[in-house]
Amino acid sequence: MLSFCRDSAWKYLQSTHLGGDRTYSHYTSRDFSSQFGLEDFLCTDDIPGTDEDTDSAVLFGTLRGNVVGLRYYTGVVNNNEMVALQREPNNLYDKNAVKVNNVNGNQVGHIKKELAAPLAYIMDNKLAIVEGVVPYGAKNAFTMPVQMSFWGKEENKQTVLDKLKMHGFKLAPPSKSSEFGFGSSWVSGRAGPSYSAPGHAAVQMTTEQLKSEFDKLFEDLKEDDKTHEMEGAEAVGTPLLPHQKQALAWMVSRENSKELPLFWEEKNSFYYNTLTNFAEKERPETVLGGILADDMGLGKTLATIALILTNFHDGKPLPVEKIKSDQLHKVAWLSGKKTIFSFSLLFFSLSPEETSCNVEPNISNVKKKSETIQSQYSSSRPKSKKLEDAVHSWFLHPSDWSTGSVQSVKKNDSEEGPRTTLIICPLSVLSNWIDQFEQHIRPDVHLNIYVYYGPDRSKDPAFLSKQDIILTTYNILASDYGSRGDSVLHRLKWLRVVLDEGHTIRNPNAQQTKAALNLEAQRRWILTGTPIQNSLKDLWSLLSFLKLKPFTDREWWHRTIQRPVMLGEQGALRRLQALIKNITLRRTKTSKIKGKPVLELPERKIFIQHVTLTEEERKIYQSVKNEGKAAISRYFNEGTVLAHYADVLGVVLRLRQLCCHPHLCTNTSSSSCQIGDTPEELREKLVNKMKLILSSGSDEECAICLDSLNLPVITHCAHVFCKPCICEVIQSEQPNAKCPLCRNELRVEHLVECPPEESDSSIEKKGDREWISSSKINALMHALIDLRKQNPAVKCLIVSQFTTFLSLIETPLKESGFVFTRLNGSMAQKKRVQAIQSFQDSQTGSPTIMLLSLKAGGVGLNLTAASRVFLMDPAWNPAAEDQCFDRCHRLGQKQDVVITKFIVKNSVEENMLKIQKKKRELAAGAFAAKKLTVSEVKQTKINEIKSLIDL
DNA sequence: ACCGCCGGGTGCC
DNA sequence: ACCGCCGGGTGCC
Missing domain, CATH: 3.40.50.10810 (Tandem AAA-ATPase domain)
Structure with missing residues (x-):
């Protein structure tokens, strides 16, 4: 009921999407591969016709036609106004009907049936996108001319021309200005006599x-x-x-x-859109x-x-109305049983229904809930007066609410609408908003804030x-x-x-x-x-x-x-x-304001701390490296490096893990899938590959939706997507669905899901193993203890891409008496909030260290309490590191920020630094840098692999 | 639509 | 006249 009418927009949308799944994946695959820092490695060039239809479209030519039936419709147009042509396959009189709509979506008429016949064929088969402009005769009573432009893929051009010819129509070849409606020359008549070469206008x-x-x-x-x-x-x-x-x-x-x-002008009590030449009496909404x-x-x-x-x-x-504190009843409201975030700061009035259905009139219940809240909030933030008060007010008997001792807020009674x-x-910044409300809204202000989240969120419109x-x-x-x-x-x-x-x-x-x-x-x-x-x-x-x-409609x-x-x-x-x-x-x-930088952030210094492996560690590293090198050399000789991408990545990953700690390397040798594999073996290998990719520290993004993976599944060709996303692709490409990344065949029944998190048990398994230190941990602990001697209050972030590594670091932290907290990407929202709040707390006794997984949190995360960062292992993507540093080096940071990167000498980590450096230069350098050819890009990737493992 | 087209009325000059 | 011509009815797809 709310969706506004824009049939043509959705039609258009569908037409570019259908058969566009593959096209779409091209441009996403770049993002996907960039997560590995190996852009275009995944052979995007193998995908034909890669960009969205509408982008690779060329102008086939133009044709003058007629719009008929103007009598019967209310839509009006101006001379030179753009019109939309829309198929109407369910028309009672003609299956080939093509509607003509003005910019507002109001029907103006139909395309004359003789022309509609070939148009319908062209449009239905998506051979071309047909666009119209009414050059003159806009005020005609019965028919008006329409200048049509045909846009499509080069390979469809001949089919389109033939089809039109069959019906006795001939496209005028495109001329430079014929396709645009901006005061161009053809408006006054036919497209000029020019017969310049067809194709791109520019x-x-x-x-x-x-x-x-x-x-x-x-x-x-x-x-x-x-x-x-x-x-x-x-x-x-x-x-x-x-x-x-x-x-x-x-x-x-x-x-x-x-x-x-x-782009709107008022002219003779009409409002004109200068882009489309559309005009209407009604003022366009500001x-x-x-x-x-x-x-x-x-x-x-x-x-x-x-x-x-x-x-x-x-x-x-909003008026600030001073209220005496004895009149002030602060009420926090808990919606249902589990939701902690459903609270309202200070006042709001409950509707009777809310009172009866969401709040059980049982004091012990209420107490229990409030204690839960209290333990989760108040203990970690004793200074948060507002929330504490809110929690205390829980002890009001719910019956108080109906006796009127809780006043309903009277505010803006005159307010209408x-x-x-x-x-x-995004969920990751939800708590940030709550924090900021608390921080920035004066405590004596009446404001009803409701967090619409959690299974028991109120859906009462009156309340909301x-x-x-x-x-x-x-x-x-x-x-x-x-x-x-x-x-x-x-x-x-x-x-x-x-x-x-x-x-x-x-x-x-x-x-x-x-x-x-x-x-x-x-x-x-x-x-x-x-x-x-x-x-x-x-x-x-x-x-x-x-x-x-008119941009709400994608066509315009x-x-x-x-x-x-x-x-x-x-x-x-x-x-x-x-x-x-x-x-x-x-x-x-x-940016600067009056010559001064918008933000004057404290300095940020990055140091690289080299670490030398012990002999023991070096032995393990070398043996794994030699083994991996042999395998990768074999791929090179066979010319199958690109096909074994996940395996190559796996070798590199294991080396990176060994630089951190020998226990990280869980010997999940992901040998490549062989034809002789039993389904179980294949499945296990795929699951291992998926875990590898998920844990490799690269962006866990789905190449289809561009968002973080939701229900990750792995295809037989070893690419990971969200299950819903890839299922949709398979559905729409039936019966011959292909992997968006490599064009291998896909089947729903071949998708392998990630088994439920066993990280807990695997950590416990690790716990069974006797804890040992590593060179990197030693280096870290040395630095931390040193730092504590200088200033016991200074707060640090310890960042790694490997959460198991962070777990291993916990042991010596405890032994040395550090108070620390932890933030993983996978933590439940309430735990995250708790972790962040306790870390940001400045009181003595609060944690001075946060163990942070590189990708945890996302953009909004504010960890300005920290002024030191220890980056335990380098990331593929330097931008990911920068983003992580920005979590403490941002507005609110008062101290200089010192970042220490631990890099193992003579290891894959040093090679990664080199690649990072190249990437930074590339990103900073002039965009004029010439576009690499496909083979150059491939060579670059191969070189990167080679340099990573010293081949 | 000041058209085209349809189909009924009509029919020497 | 199984035509031409006239003039009224009519009109998107």
């Missing part, structure tokens, strides 16, 4: 060129009117830094803006929001909190709509939305929706994207540190979320911006830049 830019152009897009965003500053409302408990005041001023002005959106694309650590969360409080209602701030801000974030802020995750949003597309979150209208880490919705086919796009809100914000992560394509869902007309985005930019069309990039500038605020860590 030379396509290389990825590097485009990327550097994208970077430029953001370069000048800081100037113009975005330097205005605004103080936060009284309710904001934290003083804002200058750049945060700018963000606030900009966000408030965006929310209260009355300006027409970009986009009350935008993209806050500041670098990580500049305080996007704080800016958003400040916005919520400062532009609370009617352009006015929705009052609630819905914030959606009474909240000021609701916090939830993309996963909850998507799973609530489900297949039926309705959920309480989608039934309610929100004052404001904020998407944190907004690039999460870059994939238009992902469920969470669809769920986010269908939320109804007055004001819409996207917070992200990486606005264009992979390509221009990623921008569409963001713009669609912002409801920026594609025709007016994406394709013109990709084809390097004159002015297209400027158009894109204007667009981004209009809705985005971006500052980087190096």
Whole structure:
């Protein structure tokens, strides 16, 4: 019921997706392989027709046709307006019917049936995408002309031409300006007499060129009117830094803006869209929001909190109403039995239903629950007054609530419309938001915050709509939305929706994207540190979320911006830049305000501490290395290195593990799968390979959804995906599904799942083994003890990609009397929060060390209590290391940060450093670096392997 | 639609 | 006239 009408958009979407599974995988496979730092290693060049259909499309030519039946429809167009052609296969009168819609999606008419016949064939078989522009005659009563452009893959061109010829039509060959609607020459008549060579209208830019152009897009965003500053409302408990005041001023002005959106003009009481030439009487909705694309650590969360409080209602701030403490009953509310995060800070009024169904009127029960909360929060954060009070208030008998001793909040009684801000974030930053609310909202402010998370979350619309802020995750949003597309979150209208880490919705086919796009809100914000992560394509869902007309429909985005930019069309990039500038605020860590850096972070120094293995360790290392080297040499001789990628990776992994500790190397020799293997043997080998990949410290990302692996499964060709993702691919490519990464045959029944975590038992197994130290552990302990002598209060992060290594480190830490905590990627949310909070606590007796797995947490993680980092083993990807360092070297860090990398001499680790160095240079260097050919790329990868194991 | 097309009415000059 | 011509009815797919 909420989904707005955009049939043509979805049609379009499907048409580019179907048969596009393979095409899609190309561009994702780069990400996938980059997780190993061996880009393009996985032979993406073997995949034919790799880019999205729409990207590799060329213009076949143009054709003038007629739109008929105008009498019967309400949709109107202007001269030179773009129109959408949409198949209507269920038309009662003609199976070949092709509808013509205006930019708004209103039907204008039909394509005349003689032309509709070949068009239907072309469109149904996806031989070409057909786009229309009405050159003149827009005001005709019965029929009007339409200039059609046919875009498709080169190999389909002849089929299209033949089909049209069969029906007596002939395409005019493309001429330079014929395909765009921007005041071009053909408008006045037929495409010019030019018979220039068909094909690309312009030379396509290389990825590097485009990327550097994208970077430029953001370069000048800081100037113009975005330097205005605004103080936060009284309710904001934290003083804002200058750049945060700018963000606030900009966000408030965006929310209260009355300006027409970009590319719209008012003309004779009509509103014209200058890109599509669409016009309508109704004023296009002003986009009350935008993209806050500041670098990580500049305080996007704080800016958003400040916005919520400062532009609370009617352009006015949330009033701070001083209340006497004896009148103040602080109530925490626990929804159901297990959810800990379902609490409300201070006040809110419960609806009778909520009271009766979620809170059992049983004092001992309530006490028990509150004690659980208390042990989980209060003990770790005794200074958190607010929460402590909240917990104490639990001891109020629930009957008090109905006798009225808990006042319901009276706030903004005059308020009309929705009052609630819905914030959606990845689970990993949920707790960060809760922390920041506590930190930045003045304690005497009435604000209802509800964390919509956990199995017992309230789905009562009356209750939810009474909240000021609701916090939830993309996963909850998507799973609530489900297949039926309705959920309480989608039934309610929100004052404001904020998407944190907004690039999460870059994939238009992902469920969470669809769920986010269908939320109804007055004001819409996207917070992200990486606005264009992979390509221009990623921008569409963001713009669609912002409801920026006409880009909510992908066809118009594609025709007016994406394709013109990709084809390097004159002015297209400027158009894109204007667009981004209009809705985005971006500052980087190096941005300056009035000559001063936006953030003055303490220094960050990186030291490399070389470690020499003991003779014993070196012996083991050498034997494993020789063995692996022999195997890899064999692959080289056979020319099968690339086919044995997982095995090569395995050899390298074992060597890396041996550099850390001999016990890490669990002899799961993943010998390659042989034909003679029994199903059990094969299965076991695949499971081992999968574990290898999952534990190798590389990004655990699925190449299909680009997100972290959800129910990882391994294919017979040894590639790992989310089970739902790969099943969908198999489904849609039936009966001959192929692996998106290597094009080997795929079958659902061949997918092997990861057996349930046995890490606990394996750790215990390790525990049975007698603990021994290692050279690296010795080096670490030496450094830690030294450091403690100098300053016992200093806090350290100990980072490794191997969680078992972190477990091994626990033993000497305990022996030497260090208080430590631990954070793994796999930890339950509540445990994580606990670990982070106790570590960030500055009290004496709090942990001074955190054992951190390299990938744990994600972007939002704030560990500024630490000023020392010990990186136990180098990562493939230097960016992953940097991101990890940024968790303590960020806003809030007061001390210089010293990072120590332990590197074993004469080992694979040193070689990894060399590769890292190359990568850094490549990343920093000019994008002008020429694109490597396929064979050059392969050679590079082979060289990397060789240098890794000294071949 | 100030068209095309259809089909009924009509029929020397 | 098994035609031509006239003029009314009619009109997307």
